[in-house]
Amino acid sequence: MSSFYITTPIYYVNDVPHIGHAYTTIAADVMARYRRMRGDDVTFLTGTDEHGQKIEKAAEAKGTTPKELADRLSAGFRQVWEKLEISNDDFIRTTEPRHKAAVYEVFRRMQAAGDIYLGEYEGLYCVPCESFWTETQVVDGNCPDCGRGVDTVTEASWFFRLSAFGDRLLAHMDAHPEFISPKSRANEVRQFIHMGLRDLSISRTGVKWGIPMPDDPEHVMYVWLDALVNYLTAAGFPNPGYETRWPAQVHVIGKDILRFHAIYWPAFLISAGLPLPERIVSHGWWTIDGEKMSKSKGNVIDPVAVAEHFGTDAMRYFLLREVPFGNDGDFSIARMVEMYNADLANGIGNLLSRTVSMVHKYRGGTVPAGDAADAAAAPVKEAAALLPSSFHTGLDDPQRTGRGLKFDEPLEQLRQLVWAANTFIHDSAPWTLAREGDDARLDTVLYNAVEALRVAATYFYPVMPEMAGRISAAIGLTLDPYAIDFDAAAHWGQYPAGTPLPAPEPLFPRQDLKTVPDHLTVKTPQENPVSDTSAETPAAQASDPPAATEATRDDYVSIGDFAKIRLQVGTVREAERVKKSEKLLKLQVDIGTEVRQIVAGIGRMYTPEEMLERQVVIITNLRPAKLMGVESQGMLLAAGADEVEALLAPSGPVTPGARVR
Ligand code: MSP
Secondary structure, X not given: OOEEEEEEEEEEOOOOOOHHHHHHHHHHHHHHXXXXXXXXXXEEEEEEXXXXXXXXXXXXXXXXXXXXXXXXXXXXXXXXXXXOOOOOOEEEEOOOHHHHHHHHHHHHHHHHOOOEEEEEEEEEEEOOOOEEXXXXXXXXXXXXXXXXXXXEEEEEEEEEOHXXXXXXXXXXXXXXXXXXXXXXXXXXXXXXXXXXXXXXXXXEOOOOOOOEEOOEEEEEEOHHHHHHOHHHHHHOOOOOOHHHOOOOOEEEEEXXXXXXXXXXXXXXXXXXXXXXXXXXXXEOOEEEOOEEOOOOOOOOOOHHHHHHXXXXXXXXXXXXXXXXXXXXXXXXXHHHHHHHHHHHHHHHHHHHHHHHHHHHHHHXXXXXXXXXXXXXXHHHHHHHHOHHHHHHHHHOOOOOOOOOOOOHHHHHHHHHHHHHHHHHHHHHOHHHHHHHOOHHHHHHHHHHHHHHHHHHHHHHOOOOHHHHHHHHHHOOOOOOOOOOOOOHHHOOOOOOOXXXXXXXXXXXXXXXXXXOOHHHHOOOHHHOOOOOOOOOOOOHHHOOOOOOOOOOOOOOOOHHHHHOOOEEEEEEXXXXXXXXXXXXXXXXXXXXXXXXXXXEOOOOOOOHHHHOOOEEEEXXXXXXXXXXXXXXXXXXXXXXXXXXXXXXXXXXXXXXXXXXX
C-alpha cells in the first residue's frame, strides 16, 4: 500500500468559500477518492490560513478580533466542505499549536543553513494578496495580480536568501519534469527564475496577528512562510514518523499561487534540508461572464446555493467536466443546466430509470440472468473496459510529463459508456421483445443494461460519491468503493442475477433554466466582512436558455445543426494585447461587410504583430461576450491539445467574409 498525500491550498478566513475555492477542493477530493479506490493509503489535507494583515484588516472592518473571525470562518469552511462531500482526513488551522512548532523548526533549519539574515526592506506591498512587488512588476501603481493599490513599506526585516536558489530550483525542474504541471505553468516558473530571484522578506513589524519571529517578537512571520509550512505540520513534522507522509505526492493549487508553491516553497524546503513535494498541479481560474468574481460586482457564486439547487454531485460533475483542468473557464448556470440535462438527466438518469422500470414491468422487479457475451452489448462492454485506463492516464502517470490532471478524460469515458448502454437499449427495443415474447433476448438486454449501471456507479464514485451509492442501491447493490479491485471492477458480467430491485425513483430530474432561483449567483451578504450591497445584482443566468435536448444525447448533429453555425474567413487588420492579460489578444477582423472585434486566447502562442494581415476563421453568429471586460463579437477557431497550438486558416488567400462550409 503506497502512501498518497494530497493537499489543497489552505484558505484565507477573511471570507466564506466561493465556487473557486470549492473547485480546488473538489478536484483534490476526486483524486483522493480515486487513490483510495486504487488501494493507496491516502492522506487528504485541507484547512485554513488564518494569520496576516489581510485577516487582521478583515476583522477590524467587521468590528471583531482576528481570532473570533478565524474561528467562525474556519468552522464555516469545514461545514461547506462537509456539504460538498469533501473527504479530507485532516483539517489544519495555522493558529494551532502543532503548526507553530513546525514553523519554528523549519525556520531554525533555514537559519542553521545560513539562509536567514536581518536587513531592511523597502518595497511595495499588496495587502489583499499578502505579496511584495517590485517597481517593474506593479501595473500603473497597482498590484499585478488583483489590480488594487499597493503600499510603500520600509522596515527592518528578516530575509531569506532566495537569490541563492535559482539554479537549484531549475536543476530540480530539469531532473523532475513532472514537478510542475501543466507545462505552460512550468515555463512561467522558469521564466520567473531566469529573470533573477531577489531575497525574500520573511517578517513584518506592522502586523500583530501572526507567529512571532523566534528571538525577535517585534516581528511576525511573513504569512506565506507560515502558511506553506502547513503541509509539513499536518504530516507530523518535526515529530518522528513524519517521513511516512512527507514528501507530499500532490499539491493541488490555483494558478494564482503558483509562484509561492513552485519557487518559495521548494526553496524553503531545500534550505531546511527537506525533500520537495512530488508534483504541483495548477488549475485555471473561473470567471463569471468573462469577469473576475468580486463582491463589488455581485457575481460571486456560492457553491452551497448551487449544490442545493442542482445537487452536490451534479455540481462536482459540472465543475470537473466543463473545463479541462489547467485551463481557465467561465461559469455559467445556463451551461450547467444544459450539461445536467444532457449528461445526467438524459444520460445516466435515463439509463437508470428506464432499466429499473423495465425490470419491474417485465420481470417483476428481479434482474434476470442474461448473456454477458451478447454481441449487441459488445460496444457497452468495450466502453466499460476502457474506464480503468482512462483514470490511469487522466489522473496518474507522472511520465506524461507536464500534462497535468485530466478529469475530463474519465468523465468522457463514463459518458461514452452511458451513451453506448442507452443506444444498446434503444437498438435492442426491449418493449418489442416483450411484446413478441422473446424472453431469452429480453433477459439478456435487461441483464446487460443493469451491468452497465453497476460499472457506471463504481467509476462515477470519485466524482459523484452520493449518486454512485444511490445508483448502486437502485440496482440492489451496496457500493463499497474502497473494497473493490479498481481495474477488475470493469470486467463485464459480475452483476449477480436474481437480485430484487427497489421501486424506481428519479435521481436526476430534468432542470429548467427558468426555475433556477436568482440568488444562485449572489452570495449572502451577511457573511461578507467588507460591506456588500450587491445582493440585488441580476444572476448570471440572464442569457437565453439553451435548446432543450429531449432525446438521449448522442454524438451526431444534423447538417441543419451545423449550418446554424456561421463560420467565416476574416483578415486581421489590427491586433493588440488585452490589458493585464498575457493570454488574450484583441483583434479587429475584416469580414468584408464589417470589421468585427474578436478577443482570442492566443496571446501565449502569437504576438499581436504576428497576427496582422493573417486570415483566420471565426464564428460570426455567436452571441457577443465580454472577456476581461472587453467585448468579443465572435470566436476565433484554433486547435490544440491543452493550450492553443495553431490557428485554423484557409490554405490559400480568400476574400474576407467567405463562408466556411
Ligand atoms: N491562503 C492562500 C493559500 C495558501 S496555501 C499555503 C490563498 N487562499 S485563497 O483563499 O485566497 O485561495 C485559495 C485558492 O482558491 C486559490 O489558489 C485557488 O486555487 C482558489 N481560487 C480562488 N478563486 C478562484 C477562482 N475564481 N477560480 C478558481 N480557483 C480560485 O491563496
